[in-house]
Amino acid sequence: MLVHGAFTDASSWSGVIRRLHASGLTVYAPANPLRGLAHDAAYLRSVVGQIGAPVVLAGHGYGGAVITAADTDDVVALCYVAGFGLDAGESLLDVTHRFSPMPGPDPTVARRLPAKSPAGPDSELYLRRERFLDVYAADLAPGVGSVLSVTQRPIARGALTARSGPPAWARKRSWYAIAAADRMLSPTAQRFMAQRMAATEHVVDGSHAVVLSRPDAVAAMIREAAGQSADHGAPY
Numbered sequence: 001m002l003v004h005g006a007f008t009d010a011s012s013w014s015g016v017i018r019r020l021h022a023s024g025l026t027v028y029a030p031a032n033p034l035r036g037l038a039h040d041a042a043y044l045r046s047v048v049g050q051i052g053a054p055v056v057l058a059g060h061g062y063g064g065a066v067i068t069a070a071d072t073d074d075v076v077a078l079c080y081v082a083g084f085g086l087d088a089g090e091s092l093l094d095v096t097h098r099f100s101p102m103p104g105p106d107p108t109v110a111r112r113l114p115a116k117s118p119a120g121p122d123s124e125l126y127l128r129r130e131r132f133l134d135v136y137a138a139d140l141a142p143g144v145g146s147v148l149s150v151t152q153r154p155i156a157r158g159a160l161t162a163r164s165g166p167p168a169w170a171r172k173r174s175w176y177a178i179a180a181a182d183r184m185l186s187p188t189a190q191r192f193m194a195q196r197m198a199a200t201e202h203v204v205d206g207s208h209a210v211v212l213s214r215p216d217a218v219a220a221m222i223r224e225a226a227g228q229s230a231d232h233g234a235p236y
Contacts, residue, residue: 005061015215
């Protein structure tokens, strides 16, 4: 099950999905609500529960925080793709601030389109269109990045400060694709989280949009996780 992050939608996994389908894997790519960590994790748990079979969860960016908080007995492995593997009591901003400065998002990059009030937790965050390609998808063709910049889905402001609960990675086998050219989430932060969870690491030469720019590498890691989980009793 593939969980997208902020500023995009499930179509970002399209190249990865094609490759996983070619390997004979069943794939689900639900729409991540992007409304807040507790809300989004509860939604993902409900989707996993409807499948009724062992599931490998893969999360990109903020989607990593969601899969971390969405643990169920049906989840047999976790795959992080430039994702937030938060620890208990940790928020997204805790991680980004800890590993700043970095060349990516700052107050000049994100802008608010308020749903209720500009400073409220329901405010919605986007990336500025003129900075989208450089910050999010520097290794994609300019035309592709331009389309992504105007189709991005916002994330609720409160999702950035929400505290995570006990991490699923403390109980599940984990894999982590580190995007070495990421300007959204520092590669140093990614490496720290991967090592903290004792994940099997894959270093990929890609931007934060690595699921789009390097689908072969991302799909290969997910296949590895699914295959090794199957070796330990999960029927794939």
